[in-house]
Amino acid sequence: MTYCVGLMLNRGLVFISDTRTNSGVDNISTFRKMFTWEVPGDRSITLMTAGNLATTQSVVSLLEERSKEPAARQPGILEAKSMFQVATFVGNTLKEVIATHAEAGQRADAAFNATIILGGQVAGGEPRLFLIYPEGNFIEASFDTPYFQIGETKYGRPILVRAYNPEMTFEEAIKLLLVSFDSTIKANLSVSLPLDVHVYERDSLRTGQLFRIQQNDPYFEEISNGWGIALRDAFGQLPDFSFPDDAE
């Protein structure tokens, strides 16, 4: 499994992905699931993947190769004129890879599927955030739905729903996402540190802060322990229940 979140703020975009892959519970590895491209002054693109690792690695390799083919039929992600065109290109590549693998024989439902979060900014446009489906189509984040999650999304969702605010600083947004990751990691063995983080600052048109939060990162441990205590305190502050008939 996987857990990745892309978050749209007024001041830019924040992306965090985990790095655990598993095939069953006894075949666990660490693979990068976040990929970034930039043309300084022109664009910054971030992509995060969930699903079949062979599929997502093929997609990323094809995107890389095609961005270096000047004679390609359609512009690659480094030449496309807008984030919408980038999303279309990524979606088509994803659909193509899944179709190719599926043709090869296995017809298991969803076996080769993958889902992608894509975000960034191309000069002349706004920062945009997309969720791309295995069928190659996609939806875009808006102020009503300002974040996308892929992979194991449920455990970490309640805190996002409650605490997200588009005015947040990048530091607050990272704190929020680490709480969401901590809830997920505590509940699901197949999501794990290290975490990759990319913070894209609006209109910077280059890769922003890009770093990895390792196992035993002191800040992550502080958040993880602190959140347990803070939750119990918050719980303690809620009014007590009393039985309907006051008799127990």
Place this chain on the structure above:
Amino acid sequence: MTYCVGLMLNRGLVFISDTRTNSGVDNISTFRKMFTWEVPGDRSITLMTAGNLATTQSVVSLLEERSKEPAARQPGILEAKSMFQVATFVGNTLKEVIATHAEAGQRADAAFNATIILGGQVAGGEPRLFLIYPEGNFIEASFDTPYFQIGETKYGRPILVRAYNPEMTFEEAIKLLLVSFDSTIKANLSVSLPLDVHVYERDSLRTGQLFRIQQNDPYFEEISNGWGIALRDAFGQLPDFSFPDDAE
């Protein structure tokens, strides 16, 4: 979908179930998913169901009918000598109902499946809590895993993991479960009030407090609103993140 939780405390058992059933999102109804039986002074049994409604209603009807057949081959749930025997009986009934429906033609995976939480106490034994699978086998709660969830379990799990304590009062346990239900209801349309609650007091050997929390229940609304505020406060108390290179 459904959300039900059974919780084992030192002082007894607490059960809460929602009442929403749906077939698609445009066919929503309210059905009871919690069923209780008692023989005062001898036993109290509570059962909560998730899954195919035709299956779970058949199971409950069969349990009812068989508890009135003195000549039955095996003792019904009102005669079985221990909670283990009750669980075996319920598991066999569940397996039988699923097999009967599946034989009738449709072979869709899991189409007729259901899962059951069973808890209670029979005179001479301890209070016990079981999770019964569609195959008829079951597992029992222990102090390591003191609660079972069925249905849409993920959204409401983080708070249980963090705030459960076997020493809790019944009032605290209900508060905890309502927070867990609130997180689930906020995230998933297919789980909804009213909620059925049963509180079984250890060694009482009769049905305990049994009541329904209705739509617009003032305490539930207080918990729901208060929890949003408390979560944001808790989040604000966590230490702030700072970027690794202290430059942003």
